[in-house]
Amino acid sequence: MVLILAACGSPGISPEASTSASQAASSASASAGEVAEIEWYVGLGTGTNPEQIPVQEAEVDAFNADHPNIHLTLTVVDSEQAEQDLATRMPTNPPDIIGPIGIRGLQGFGDNLLDLTDQIDAAGVDRGSIEDALWDVYQLDGKQIGIPMAVYPSFIYYNKSLFDEAGLAYPPHEVGEQYEGQDWTWETVRDLAMQLTVDANGNDATSADFNPASIEVWGLDAQFTNNDPRAWSTIFGGSGSIVADDGTTAQWPDNWRTGLQYFYDGMWTDHFIPTKAELDAIEPGGNSFQTGRIAMDVVHQWYTCCVRPAEGDPPVTDWDIAVLPTGPDGTITSKLHADTVGILDTTENPEAAFEVLNWIRQNPALLQAWGALPAITDQRGDFFAGLDETFAPLEIDWEVSTQMLEYPDVPSHEAFMPNFNEANAANGEFGSRLWTTPDIDLDAEIDAHLERLQGIFDEAS
Amino acid sequence: MATAPGPAAGPLATVAPPRTGRFSGPNGRETATGILFVAPWIIGFVAFSALPMLASLVLSFTDFDPRQADEIRFVGAENYARMLSDPTLIKASAVTLRFALIVVPLSLAFALAVALMVNSTLLAGRNVFRTLFYLPLQIPIVASTVVWIGVLNVSNGWLNLGLGAIGLPAVDWLNSTFWVHPALAIMGLWGIGNMMLIFLAGLQSVPTELYDAARVDGAGVWARFRHVTLPMISPVLFYNLIIVLIATFQYFTQAYVITNGRGDPGGETLFFNLNLFREAFQFYNMGYASALAWVLFVVVLGLTAILFRTAGSWVYQGSGER
Incomplete structure (x- = not known):
């Protein structure tokens, strides 16, 4: 059916012509006082969790009540299917607005998004209310395809009970702070994580009696990274790019090799990071920190969605967040996720769509539901106050999050690659191999992967 | 019936009855009703x-x-030509063939063995066992695959716990390029209920006098199975062979669920159909994916035709013929 829909599309009309025509139509309809139909498509990023959907629905109802000239409808598609679903809708009945959508998602649909530059200026959006670097994230081929809406720095979530049990001090909350007289580096984290990794007999990973076949608690994880070697390399090795400056050559920077080796050794040699099989055994869904068996976990701000103490007897009762350590390149890197909302260039009502977009990006209830740290700096205080309310009586040190925002990965670990989807799939297969296979020569594997990637990059041209 | 002599008509000539509509008259109405009933399917x-x-086909x-x-844009036969030099497709085809070599004979043999067991008069509570072996088919394939992921887990899966109990080392079923096909084959055995039922029907239709005659001739259990049962159920064996062969070439869901569509480990679960799906819905090469679909169709059709030729x-x- 998809193929029929595709075949019955209307090839031959350029997007520009289509958009111009629809803009004219929109103006005409606006002048006639008609109600503009706008469909908001959620599923390419956050917004699909069961507790988020009612909030979105309520806000949409409120918007419709306040805007008689626009009828907004909400479509929520499971994030596992959303990309395919949207792609197959594009030829015939695309929605108007998509989002929240992350940097990776933009690589798939960036070409289909409307340039918002004129509308941003016409609406008088205060560019100064958002850090300049965040605006750049949504510049694509000279187009401003989104307004920064939400940012999610990464940091270390740590389980205080496991630290207490091991008699170890909590990790630093301030950049530059030492840990027990040691500089806070990934090497220090390795030592700490091995002390926190405990087998069924209570031996930690530094002990000669430690049994890696019966680990009960792991010292470190980077959950939900989903086989992404670019992400792992960035976390443990610092910023880098898989694409050389010429835009066509595949590369794996030295600091990324170091970072990936750290990750690999952490799993297979030092055993303080769980392998995929070990994770599958304790939590097939991947939310390992919530099992209470992970002492430190590098995750983003959006993870506040899923660490809420559950009803009854939650496995993690007491946690806080700590700053990331200095990497092998001597700098701190907080892998950054960011979300925006975009308008598809096929919309028949671009002005109404922008009105909706502008409302979504500043809506505190939506941002709170998404666990989204607002890109608008003035809104951040209220956001953290809301989180304090959510997590009371825990007192989480949100200052850590604010500090980590100053160390984003540039370029992003989700940035453009030629032939993006195929290259991304190849990366996933490579990551999966590292995650599941012991005793490999990592440098040789990286070189072989680069060769494959180059072939994929070359196909793009 | 009215008759009228015509100018050139002989004495026995009759005038043709007046033409009626295709769907008029009792037979016609029956036809129309039939078509009406099958119209939803059509x-x-x-x-x-x-x-x-x-x-x-057009998109290909x-x-x-x-x-x-x-x-x-129209690219002629470019998509078909590309297949010859697509290393991923070559690997996916090889993976599919290798898997077929394991799973086709194994599932046929297991389904037949179970059918023989639940057909045996020596088995108490045969109907209960027949129901039990058929029951897994009622479980959605995605749900059963998720359960199997747990069963096959290297650390705490039931299969490895069983192996451990008899002193055998744990096997990393789903992450080992060597073991993943046997693991999927074992998973496949969970769903042999349909084949078992068809075999069972075949076994129950074998005339008992043939077994009696074989016993009189001194045939043992194996000889009766080899020379009576197998030839007599060969039509259902043939049917099941065709069905399992087609299903194997279309193998997708379990591989997709286990690896989230990546084909892990090392591309060993990147079956032809999964590769087709990736081309269509992850890489959005709809034209190439359509060509792959047609090639798969032709290959399966060809294999089926060859089997029919050998039947x-x-x-x-x-x-008494074969």
Whole structure:
């Protein structure tokens, strides 16, 4: 059916012509006082969790009540299917607005998004209310395809009970702070994580009696990274790019090799990071920190969605967040996720769509539901106050999050690659191999992967 | 019936009855009613099978990305030519063939063995066992696959716990390039209920006098199975062979669920159909994916035709013929 829909599309009309025509139509309809139909498509990023959907629905109802000239409808598609679903809708009945959508998602649909530059200026959006670097994230081929809406720095979530049990001090909350007289580096984290990794007999990973076949608690994880070697390399090795400056050559920077080796050794040699099989055994869904068996976990701000103490007897009762350590390149890197909302260039009502977009990006209830740290700096205080309310009586040190925002990965670990989807799939297969296979020569594997990637990059041209 | 002599008509000539509509008269009305009843199926087939197939055939000669539908272009046989030099496709084809070599004989043998067991008069509570072996088919395949992921887990899966209990080392079923096909084959055995039922029907239709005659001739259990049972159930064996072969070439869901569509480990679960899915819905190469679909169709059709050609030499046709 998809193929029929595709075949019955209307090839031959350029997007520009289509958009111009629809803009004219929109103006005409606006002048006639008609109600503009706008469909908001959620599923390419956050917004699909069961507790988020009612909030979105309520806000949409409120918007419709306040805007008689626009009828907004909400479509929520499971994030596992959303990309395919949207792609197959594009030829015939695309929605108007998509989002929240992350940097990776933009690589798939960036070409289909409307340039918002004129509308941003016409609406008088205060560019100064958002850090300049965040605006750049949504510049694509000279187009401003989104307004920064939400940012999610990464940091270390740590389980205080496991630290207490091991008699170890909590990790630093301030950049530059030492840990027990040691500089806070990934090497220090390795030592700490091995002390926190405990087998069924209570031996930690530094002990000669430690049994890696019966680990009960792991010292470190980077959950939900989903086989992404670019992400792992960035976390443990610092910023880098898989694409050389010429835009066509595949590369794996030295600091990324170091970072990936750290990750690999952490799993297979030092055993303080769980392998995929070990994770599958304790939590097939991947939310390992919530099992209470992970002492430190590098995750983003959006993870506040899923660490809420559950009803009854939650496995993690007491946690806080700590700053990331200095990497092998001597700098701190907080892998950054960011979300925006975009308008598809096929919309028949671009002005109404922008009105909706502008409302979504500043809506505190939506941002709170998404666990989204607002890109608008003035809104951040209220956001953290809301989180304090959510997590009371825990007192989480949100200052850590604010500090980590100053160390984003540039370029992003989700940035453009030629032939993006195929290259991304190849990366996933490579990551999966590292995650599941012991005793490999990592440098040789990286070189072989680069060769494959180059072939994929070359196909793009 | 009215008759009238015509100018050139002989004495026995009759005038043709007045023409009636194709759907008038008792037979015609019956036909119309029949068509009316099957119309939903016909409409469904045309809308959801025939037209999409036709569309995919057309698309197989194009370069088509649904995200840029207006840039569709005709590329002739380029998509078909590309297959010859596509290393991923070559690997996916090899993976599918290797898996077929394991799973086709194994599932046929296991289904037949179970059918023999639940057909045996020596088994108490046969009906209970028949129900139990059929029950897994009632569980959605995605749900059962998720359960199997747990069963096959290297650390705490039931299979490895069983191996451990008899002193055997744990096997990393789903992450080992060597073990993942046997693991999927074992998973496949969970769903042999249909084949078992068909074999069971075949076994129950074997005339008992043939076994009596074989016993009189001194045939043992194996000889009776080899020379009576197998030839007599060869038509259902043939049917099951065709079905399992087609299913193996279309193998997708379990591989997709286990690896989230990546084909892990090391591409060993990147089956032909999963590769097709990735080309269509992850890489958006709809034209190439359509060409892959048609090649798969032709290959399976060809294999089925070859099996039908060989059927004359080993499938019992009735009346003492093979």
